[in-house]
Amino acid sequence: MTLLKLILSLTLFTVVVTEPQRFDNYKVYEIKVENKDHVNILRSLEGNASDEYDFWNSPIVGRNADIMVSPEKTDAFEKMMKNFNMTVGVKVLNLQDLIDRETPKVTPRAGFNWESYQSLDDIYAWLDELLAAYPGILSPHLVGYSYEGREIRAVKLSHKE
Known part of the structure; x- marks a missing residue:
């Protein structure tokens, strides 16, 4: 069952992240x-x-x-x-004050979950943990680069033989 959850999660998992622009004193x-x-x-x-x-x-x-x-x-x-x-x-x-009031606060990481926002660093750390935990079926892949020049990483799920 855990493997099935992992497979479904990785199948649906796509990351395209950009640094949010701030509007302090706008x-x-x-x-x-x-x-x-x-x-x-x-x-x-x-x-x-x-x-x-x-x-x-x-x-x-x-x-x-x-x-x-x-x-x-x-x-x-x-x-x-x-x-x-x-x-x-x-x-x-101050536009940023308004944005901050309407943006949900990021909660401290207590394990990866799907209910709250995860930073790109947290997502990649989680991917690294998965790669270390399941080296026989997961392999890292670089999909490309974001508009800001950051890596877009993914994992490939396959049974290696």
């Missing part, structure tokens, strides 16, 4: 879009500075536009909005 601004000029200003900002600002919705007259701004661009963004006489409010003061 702010989300709510801009009141009052006229077509505001729309044009925001659209030009959206098109020219797509790496600096993240528009959470499109600017439309009569609606609010939400824009995430990095801490490095906060002062410049606020000055620009003031220069164009746009009504701006801070919707989220």
